[in-house]
Structures are given as structure tokens and as C-alpha cells.
Amino acid sequence: MYRKNRMGLFFLLPGVIWILAFTIFPLLYSLALSFTDRQLARPTSGQFIGFENYSKVFQGIASSVIDTRSEQGQAFFGAGASAVDVRVGETIPTTIFLTLGSTLLTLLLGTGIAWLFNHDFAGLRIFRSVMTMPLFAAPVALGFMGLILFNEQSGIINTVIKAVTGGQWVPWFSQPWPARTAVLLLDTWQWTPFVFVVVLAAMQSIPTELYEAARLDTRNSWQLFSRITLPLILPALGTIGMLRLVETFKILDIPLSMLGGGPGSATQTYSYYAYQVGLKNFQMGYGSALGYVLVIVCIIISTLYFRRMRSRYDQPKQG
């Protein structure tokens, strides 16, 4: 028995080494870095500075609601108001817009399409396969594709809009909100199939007897959906919603490749800025702190979700 366990441990070793080397070590190393002023290519950097980087991140986030140049800002941030990294704060509205917008849109569209595909019709399998194709595209490639699709002069989207509106077009790349919307649409386009696949599986696992029984009382499709389908796919939707929130919160590839974070900083997300700080400016200490705050937010979201799910399923049985 012991020999068997030893052999089992031996087989586990590669996995353990992998996790230690590529997950645990970077995690701990970047945690340590986040308490220093380490900058690559600056040999004198690397001093321990306590929570200074985290303070800078949170001050930056606070600057999204308190203008550092206002009287209130001067009072809140004190003498260091001018040193507040307002670029962090500027990413917050964009990040929230994309995170909530994309999550909601993908959930709505994915569920809607799954509902359609939950019916029998000819060619269902082919359509289902085609629907999942965007999932296999690399987000960076999607960004470059967006450059072509949303091109203000020659893009297909503006060409259609011009044809429909008689010459009006949308400044996808040159105005902040259209640019953010373009990113949102591309991200939604890529991730809707993911929601679709999971929700469709959830729908197909619902026993048909339930629908048959319900149809004795009503043939109204909306009532069938809202009273039977939706409650039963809700756990799946919750899981997908949580995954999408975490995933979209990290969005970087599409704004980077399509718009370079612009116009101005309009499509710079929190992750984009963390990348900018850590991997372009080489401020490894500060970049690590930015990354850790992102990790903490993601952990909070998933913890809240799982706690809620647990409380839902762990309720004591009645009677």
C-alpha cells in the first residue's frame, strides 16, 4: 500500500514541480516585488518600500472619483496630490464599462441564441459548430480584424451604416465612446459562443417532462422560458457570469491591438495599464502591485459568487 502511494507521489512530481516553478514561484516573487521600487534597467532600484506601491494604486483608483486638482482632491490626497497616478483612475470607467457591458451582452445574446438552438430544426449541428468558431480566434488577431471592420473610411461596418443612414458614419477610432463600444462589440462577438455552448448544455439537461407538464397549463413560450428554463439554467448562468466578469476584467489584447489604448486613453483598461507599467516602463514593483490588486478583485468576485452558490445548495432540507 505504502509502495503504491510512493509511486503515486512520484507520478505527481512533474505536476508539483510545474506548479511550483510556474505558478507559486512567480506569484510569491511578484508579491515580494510589489513591496519594492524595482525598475528594470535601473540598477539602484529594488529597495523595500512597504505598502507604498499599493497606496499609489489605491490613490490612483480614488482619483477616478476625486479630481486631484480640485479642492476636495487637494484635501483628500494632501501634499502628494500631484504625484497621484491618475492614469490608474482613468482606466476604471473603461474597465467597468467593458466588464459589465460585455458580461451582460454575452449572457443575453448567448442565452437567447441557446434558446433558439434548443429547438429542433434542419442543419442544427452545422449552425452550432459555426457558432463556436469565434471562440478559437486569438484576441490579438481579433483586434487586427477590428481595425479592418471598424475602419472609419473603408470598414464594412461604416459602409453599411452609411448606406442605411444616407452618409452618416460612426467615428469608431477617433472618439472615446464609439471606440470603447467597438472593443465591447468585438469582445462580445468572441465570447457569446462560450455562453451559448454552456447554456445550451444546461437547457438540454432539463427534463422534457417538465415542459410537457407545463404545456398542459400554457403554450406561451415566454412563460415556459421564464418559469422553467430560466430558473433551471440560473446556476450555469451564474458560473458563466462569474467567469466572464473575471475574464473581461483582464481585457487587454483587443484594445491594445486595435486601438493602442486610444484615442488618448479611452480604451486603456486596468490590465492594459498594468501591462504598460510593468512590461513597457519596466516598473516591476509598481506593476506587480497593480497586478496583485487585480488578483484581489478577481478573488473577491469569485469568493462572493461561490459563497452565494454554497448557501444556495447547502440549505437544510425541509421535513
Next chain:
Amino acid sequence: MKKWQLKLSLLLIVVLSITSLASVATAQDTFMGLTAEQLFPGAQTDLERTTAMAALQAAGFPDATGRFAGQTLTVSVQQAGPRGGISGPYYFWREAFQALTGATLDIIEIPQAQYYTTTATDFLTGQNTYDVMNIGGWYMGDYVTNGWIQPIDGYINTEGYPTWEPDQVATPLYELLRWGGQTYAAVNDGDAQLLYFRKDILESPEWQAAYEAEVGSPMPYPINTWQDLLAITTFFNGKDWNADGDPDDGISLHLRSGGQGHFHFVTVAASFAITPAAGDNPRAVSKYDNVFWFDPEDMTALANSPGHVAALDYLVALTATGSPSQVGWELAEAWNNFLQGNAIATFSWGDVGSLAQLPDRSVIQGKLGAGRIPCSTQWYDRETSTMMDDAANPNCVGNVTGGSWMPVMSANTDTAELAYYFMAFHANRNINFWNSTAGWTGVDPSSLYQLFPPRGTASVEDYAQYGFNASDAEQYINAYGENLFSFPITLPYLRIPGTERYWNALDVRLAEVMSGQNQPQPALDQVATEWENVTNDIGRDLQLGVYQAAIGYTPGG
């Protein structure tokens, strides 16, 4: 001598003559045993192939196959492909270089936006992938102070290497090849922004009359000041002056974040924010004169000076006389808009002059006008804290704005001699001249042999043989020469450590202003604040010393 012997001798002479003529002819058609087709598989026209072959043969490169055979040289360059700007020439001449050296040339393309990050990471992690890196001039501060590259003075014009002429490089551009009294880069590209316009339209009596009728004063042509340019682009914007049925643009600029759009601002702001020194030497650097980026005494950021703000106000007004899409345009899109005949003017690098000659890119060959970058009738005098306004004596400041993309040698290369051979190959007069005549190469004039007299030694015919329209060549090359030599002062080039970070802050805020998210004053205030933070991050004392040396400021001097 018997008759048959005489006949035989004559026959031998004839045969020998024919053989030698044939061998000479063959030699002219091949280089190191390779034909033009083999040497230049990327050439798209016979003109390209034949002129490139002639340039190669005229260069007199030493055969180095014995020294470098079997070695591999790895060169990094901005990603633009085998026919793209800056990377293109490395591909174009690759077979010739390999034939001369027997070495293998590996070209690694890196996207412009990732270039610094990728190459710096390579050094910092000790991978040392690249033997030669093609860098923008602003990288020099980081590359030299970190010890990533090595000087090449010991190699220049020594036997066994291609020759090139540092003394031929225009002084402001030559300075960019050097750091701390040593040469780190070989000449390749020479960047400076100049003004391009539609000569055919602006010189048309009908349009001049229309301008006067609408504006009430004669068209300010030739364009001497930014204010002249704005008046002209305002008039032409929205009019169908190219008669294609659609309203056309006044100006064409590229202003996309991360797309080098901030260079437009820098070029404009120079004449709004820099003052020459009083006295005999207008280029003398003091606390107030010939400074643009930082106060040379304490590194206080000057980005939000009234001169800079006035320049940004101006740029906003100028941008409004062109397509609203300029904010999202990359460099090529702005060029194409002008080259396709949809904009009356642009100010940009030398590429526009040579691209205008390519039929597949341009419809304006023979219609091109060019001039040195305009002066400003308004500028800020920091010493007296007054905004000056003098239309009769505008403030004129030249520039070498841009990357002037140049090859530098890694400090850790184990093929240093081969690396220098490569750098000198591309810096050679014949190759460099050829590159600067082909619009797609992205290589702009840098040296006296590319300029017309009295500043240089080239002629219109030199350009015409490469397909240039004579009038365009005259306009373009004369403007380039004027840009480099006719200004009393030049915008100081920012190339201190962390330049990428300073420029990123500027780039983002400028794009915010251009897209209507911010106003010039608060945006530039933010830039100044962010620059202060960058300076503090890197170390104010370190930066101050490097900055003073870079602009030639002597403390207490």
C-alpha cells in the same frame, strides 16, 4: 611572318578581344557571381534591379567571404515586412550582403510599439539575441547608459569594411549617431519633418483668386508660417478642389495613440516654445534659450509652458481643417490621404517626397510642393514670461524630429566585425543613396551627397534616374536641405533615459485633446506632472546630468 601566321595571329586577337569583351559584359551583369535577379528577388521593377545592381557595383565593397563564411548575423528591425519602411532595405540587400560575406543574415522584425520592450528585455535577461539593432534615436540614452551597445569608432573606415562618410552626414543628424563623444550608430535614415503641399493647386491663379475673393486677402503663398498654413488649409478644407465629387481635406495628419502622432505636436511646438540666444550664437543653450523639454537647471518639465499650450491650441485648430478620422490614423493612412490627392497639405518625414513618385501609391507625382517646416508669428519667451507676436519676424526652429532609424551594435555580440560590416554596408554612400530614392524603404536623406548644391553635391538628374519627377525632386530635396541647414536654431532631440515613458505620457494626453476628451492647458498640465513623476522615478540627478550633456548646457556657463 608568313601569311598564314599573320592570319592566325589576327584571328587570335579577334577571338581574345571578343572573349574579353564578353567577360567584361558578364562581369557587369553579375556581382559575386550572382545576377541581378538572384541578388534582388524582392525588386518589383527592372529600374529597381538595374539601379540597385549599379549601386552595388559602384560601392566597391571588399570581399569578406574568407572572414565571415559560416557566421550568422541576427538583426532586429521594426516590423514592416520585406517591402516596408526601414525593414525593407535589410531584406532587399540581404542576398548581396550574404554573397559578400558568406554569412547568413537573420532579420527579426519586431512591432514598433513593442520594439523597446522586446530588445531591452533581451538584454536584461541576458539572452543577447541580436547582434545589430535598428533603433530610433531616442533609445540611445537607455541603450548607452545601460551598456547595451558599443561604440564603432574603432571600425570606421578601416580596411576590410565598406566605407561610409561620417563627415557627409548633416551635422544635426550626425549628432544623433553619437553619445558622449563616441559614435554608436552608422548612418541609415535621416528624419526631419517638413511641409508638403499641392503646388499645382496653390499656384493655380483660379484658386488664388478664389481664396482672395473669400478671405479678403491674397493667399499667403509661399507658406512661411504655421499661421499661413492654417489660413490655407481652412480655406481648402471641405471644398472639392480635386474635382472628384467629394469634399476634400485641408490637412492630413496621423494622430493615433502609439502611432508617433506626438511628433506632429513636437514639430509645431518648437517654434512656439523655443527662443534663440541673443548675440552671435543663436544656438547657445541657457536656462531660457534653446530649451524645450525641461529646465536645464532642475529638470522642471516645460510641457505646459504657454508656448506649448499655444502650439497645442494651434494643432487642434489645424487638425480641424482635415478629416475627423485623423485621430485614429496611423502614419501610412495620413500619408495615403495626401498621396491620393485628398489633402492640400501635410507635414511629415521625407518619405512623402519619395512615396509621391510611386505610381501605385500616389496620384500627385509632378504636383508636389515642399518647403522647410514653417515658423510661428507667435511664441513664448520664458525669460520675460511674455507671449510674443511678430508677423514680420517670426520665430523659426528646425527639427530632426523622428527616429532617424539607425543600426547599433550590441555590446555582447560575438560577431562584432560582421555586425560592423553590415552597418557600414547600409551606410555606404551608394547603398544609402539608393535607399533614399525608393519611397517604400522608409530611408530619408541624411547626408550631403543626397542634397543639392550649395549644401550638397547631388543633382536633379541623380534622382531623375530613379524615376523622380524633376520638379518634385527639386522641391523635396531643396526643402530637406533647408530644413537641416537654414534654421538659426533646432529643436533639441530628447534621448535621455526613460524617453519612451516621457513620450508615452505626451502621446496619450495629446490624443485626448485631439479626440475632444480634454483641453490643451489641463492636458499639458497633466503631461508636466507625469514627466515630473517619471523624472523622480528614474532619478532627478541622473536625468539632469544626462539632459544637460544631451542639449549642450553647461551649468553656470
